[in-house]
Amino acid sequence: MASFPLFFSFLYLVAKLSHAQSPVSFLLPVTKDNSTLQYLTTLSYGTPFVPTKLVLDLGGPLLWLDCAPRNTPSSSTLTTPHHSIQCLTDTPHQVEATSFLSSATDDQECQILQENSITGTVARGEFVEDLMALHSAQELVRFICSPPMLLNDLARGSRGMVGLGRSRSSLPSQVFDSLSTHGKLTLCLSSSIGVVLLGNMAYETEILKSLTFTPLITNQNHRYPLSQEYFINVNSIKINGKRLSLNQEGNGGALTRLSSIVPYTAMQSSIYATFKTAFMEAAMSMNMTRLAKVAPFELCFSSRDIGESQVGPSVPIIELVLQSEMVKWSIYGRNSMVRVSNEVMCLGFLDGGLNQRNPIVIGGYQLEDVIVQLDLATSMLGFSSSLLTQNTVYSDFEFGFMPENQFNY
Numbered sequence: 001m002a003s004f005p006l007f008f009s010f011l012y013l014v015a016k017l018s019h020a021q022s023p024v025s026f027l028l029p030v031t032k033d034n035s036t037l038q039y040l041t042t043l044s045y046g047t048p049f050v051p052t053k054l055v056l057d058l059g060g061p062l063l064w065l066d067c068a069p070r071n072t073p074s075s076s077t078l079t080t081p082h083h084s085i086q087c088l089t090d091t092p093h094q095v096e097a098t099s100f101l102s103s104a105t106d107d108q109e110c111q112i113l114q115e116n117s118i119t120g121t122v123a124r125g126e127f128v129e130d131l132m133a134l135h136s137a138q139e140l141v142r143f144i145c146s147p148p149m150l151l152n153d154l155a156r157g158s159r160g161m162v163g164l165g166r167s168r169s170s171l172p173s174q175v176f177d178s179l180s181t182h183g184k185l186t187l188c189l190s191s192s193i194g195v196v197l198l199g200n201m202a203y204e205t206e207i208l209k210s211l212t213f214t215p216l217i218t219n220q221n222h223r224y225p226l227s228q229e230y231f232i233n234v235n236s237i238k239i240n241g242k243r244l245s246l247n248q249e250g251n252g253g254a255l256t257r258l259s260s261i262v263p264y265t266a267m268q269s270s271i272y273a274t275f276k277t278a279f280m281e282a283a284m285s286m287n288m289t290r291l292a293k294v295a296p297f298e299l300c301f302s303s304r305d306i307g308e309s310q311v312g313p314s315v316p317i318i319e320l321v322l323q324s325e326m327v328k329w330s331i332y333g334r335n336s337m338v339r340v341s342n343e344v345m346c347l348g349f350l351d352g353g354l355n356q357r358n359p360i361v362i363g364g365y366q367l368e369d370v371i372v373q374l375d376l377a378t379s380m381l382g383f384s385s386s387l388l389t390q391n392t393v394y395s396d397f398e399f400g401f402m403p404e405n406q407f408n409y
Contacts, residue, residue: 009081022069025179025197025199025248026199029195030189030190030196032153034221037263038118039055039189041196043063043132043133046070046247047130049131054160054162055118056164056260057161057163058229059164059228059230059260060171060228061167061255062148062162062163063161063162063163065161066146066151068157069159078129079128080110081110082111083196084110087127109126111124111125112144113125116150116152118153128145129141129142139178141174152292164196164231164260184199185378186374187371188387190368208371211330212328213380216234217252231255234254234359235323236321237318237321238319238328239316240282255360256358257363258361260367263363264363264365265360265366267351279318282316288301289301297346297347301315301347311334312335312388313334313345317332318331318349334368336349336366338365343347369386
């Protein structure tokens with residue numbers, strides 16, 4: 001799996017850089033819940049501050065949480081009037097909110113719809129503002145106090161979800177405004193400890209300078225025209241250098257969404273069928289032995305026939321070809337194969353079905369041990385190769401010098 005010294009060195013570096021020029025950035029420690037495969041962070045809000053565990057949703061439009069479990073109600077909560085401009089324009093579900101508000105009376109508070117994006121459950125909640133600990137400061141942050149029913153299927157102890165999408169009410173948008181910093185989100189997920197950095201680093205390391213960039217694009221799906229999620233365009237896929245047809249109409253490639261709540265990359269059935277066949281052929285040429293599938297995976301292999309390398313299991317290399325042949329997102333064994341037992345490992349790419357909303361969704365597992373930088377000002381996405389290929393980049397840094405309590409929950 002991941003190399004701990006390398007990854008801890010990266011975490012130290014990010015924490016050091018984010019603190020080097022205060023207050024230009026805000027760092028969120030991220031852990032992974034192994035039972036749900038969800039990524040978690042903790043935010044402290046209210047008066048007095050209460051640490052609250054939340055599920056990270058990279059494309060989520062807002063921050064929502066169950067405010068009820070506080071032992072002491074917050075004395076700093078501010079409600080939002082339903083006729084206010086903020087209620088009508090600062091929420092991602094404007095149509096639904098406006099429909100509800102048109103029948104509200106003057107003394108009612110703003111209530112809008114929010115969604116548990118894991119279950120698809122939608123409910124109304126109260127749109128409020130309250131103090132939140134951001135960096136070394138206390139800032140008013142807008143969020144939704146949601147009903148407990150929305151907590152179903154979230155990781156144990158989680159009290160809501162924090163959206164990192166491109167809406168005006170997402171946490172990044174509010175942090176960028178409060179810190180008057182560049183609209184840049186840097187993400188590095190891990191099977192252990194990861195980070196999300198909102199804002200600028202004081203200076204860039206060689207690996208950050210060497211990121212590969214591709215345009216962020218607006219989702220043109222007519223069913224979801226106002227999506228605040230993050231999309232790139234995949235022109236083609238290669239497996240061990242062999243190009244696959246994506247079976248898409250026209251020559252525009254496949255609209256590809258990045259997600260932290262989808263555990264593994266999923267493809268529409270037409271794409272997955274071609275992908276599966278090509279990977280199987282490449283695996284057979286490498287003398288990999290296929291075994292019975294293990295749900296939810298379709299392709300599984302004997303671990304005994306698969307060697308290990310610096311970048312994980314020695315299996316066919318998957319490349320997502322982006323705006324040109326020179327711009328490729330390479331996925332090695334660490335991010336393509338999932339070990340389900342000592343004897344079996346499976347390909348961590350799934351058939352999303354005929355009706356999957358987007359042709360390809362890159363899941364959390366494929367984002368681990370990779371630096372992903374979303375620059376909202378330039379509408380570009382930068383990504384590194386697997387950190388496992390950068391074995392000596394951070395060898396001079398030690399995790400022991402992490403700023404005190406930075407990763408304490």
